[in-house]
Amino acid sequence: MLEDRIIMAHGSGGRLSHQLIRDVFQQAFANEWLGQMNDATVLPKEPGQLAVTTDSFVISPIFFAGGDIGKLAVCGTVNDLAVSGAIPKYLTTGFIIEEGFPVAELLQIANSMAAAASAAGVCLVAGDTKVVERGGADKVFINTTGIGFIPTKRKLSPERIKPGDKIIISGTMGDHGIAIVSQREGLEFSSPVVSDCATLNQFIDSFILPGVKCMRDPTRGGLATTLNELAGQAGVAMVIEEELVPVSPAVKGACDMLGLDPLYLANEGKVIVIVNPRDEAAVLDRMHGHPLGKDARTIGEVLSDESGLVLTETVLGVRRILGMLEGEHLPRIC
């Protein structure tokens, strides 16, 4: 029998720790690798280069419309692999839990991680749990590390970006950010905004043609900040037409109310694709064939200018500089 709440002994490495691992994590994540129960999991190699990424999740609230911290921790890391062109295979996870945290909620989080991992076809192969005293952390923090393989011949990199390339965005901007903020602010919308939190790897598989040069997921800092990073790394300028960026009416309404800009809001299930114009139509076509890409559209292009600036162009053709996010926008959004 498990206790109702996490106590310090759950992190001691003793009997209660084992019980917690068995009753919460092993039951949720059960797979042949985790079953090894060794200090390290031994995994087979696959062809191609290895891709590794890690991310920590401190989102508040931990349960939100469209997901929870567990699902987010899987999506965030799987997506970082997927946009790098890797096929995500394995995840490891570390939990830092505040004393007193309800075990039932932990179970719920573990189960939703497991569901997201299995939907994405990745296995959770190693894990760790630590408990800190009350106030030492806020409820639960989760780290995930992802391992994937990049198929030989696939090479995605900002260096491949050239003037004339098209900038495609897979769907509406700002849903995750608004879902979190509206819940935090206690805003009630008649139709609540739901986080777009989703794993992108299978979706990306469906459209990754040779003309796809680079991809990014516009998480913290949103579309504007991510494009600035890309333009800087690629040493090119980009221009987008703001009117073309899809934003749902509910997100737009909430942004107006809260003084937020959807171009700077976090997304957790969207991808920016820089593609050779030759493959633009084909990529869009394939994206539209997947539920995660039904609102995909081209929003701009790469300019023959090495300034590294991102510009917006209004319907009248006025160009303005779209800067990076300044200062702290919304803390603990992921």
Add this chain to the structure above:
Amino acid sequence: MTIKAQSAKLIADIKAMATEPFKLMEVCGSHTVAIAKSGIRELLPPNIRLVSGPGCPVCVTDNSDIDRFLSLAQQPGLIIATFGDMIRVPGTVTNLQNIRAGGADVRVVYSTLDALEIARQNPEKQVVFLGIGFETTIPTVAVSVEIAARENLSNYSVLAMHKLVPPVLEVLVMDPELGIDAFINPGHVCSVLGTEPFEFIAKQYGKPSVIAGFEPLDILQTIWMLLKQRTEGRSEVEIEYTRVVKTAGNPKAREYMDKYFTVVDARWRGIGVIPQSGLKLRPEYSQFDAEAKFTLPQPVETNIPGCQCGDILKGRLLPPDCALFGKACTPLQPIGPCMVSSEGSCAAFYRYRGRSYNA
């Protein structure tokens, strides 16, 4: 022709006609946003100046009115129903968001019908709808009173802070210090009022005005029409937004307004009391009038230190002229209402403030 090509042609014509300085005022928040968003200012020759008038309903609401509804919101057993852009508008010491965090029941609604629904579902509570807005929204509030009367919804009332556009225009057109040469009239308001209430701009004050739509090309076309009036020595009320605005306006909507509301003096932020420029519920409907139903504090005149919203609403200053703009005051940490409401001049300027870039 693409929008860009059409606008280039209009801009060229405007430039050719802009031989002397010409100061235009728009008096509608949607125009303010459309101008900032499309970058019209950047395209116009420097001697054509666009200034924003008191077109944002949240912004023109006086601090004393805001303080009064904030005090009302703290009365027990009461639900405040309001459009979202009022939630963060600062009063002298607090705002609705903070009051709600302290336990008050404040609900964001998208229409007066939502407010009525809240009243139906909470018969043991009093529901007060914060009535702000111009002639465009007033008819919908009138309809809500009609429904409440029909259904005998004794727990629904409206705190009427509604304002009328023509009287404030008259104050601005008369002000020699402002020196407005012509007006871009608010398309939505005119779709209710028609052209007649705006005739005085031409007849009494000899200034051109044009009723404009909300697409960037509508606004450019309007500027061109205003310049053309000046060039030809005419001053009239013309309609550019012909696809929506009829000369007679919408008599039915006006009937509703007249049936439930009566004209009173009203206090405008930054401008002061303008005679016959606001609406309150007629005495026959006082049971739906929050002012009659609840004890509200007397209005006290206060100002937000450093905030220039008043001068911005009059078109005397542009947002960047305020020392706090973009520094102490941003949409996330707004100091004045013009930075809170998405239709406020400061919010619109801030949102589209990006340095312009000439490739």
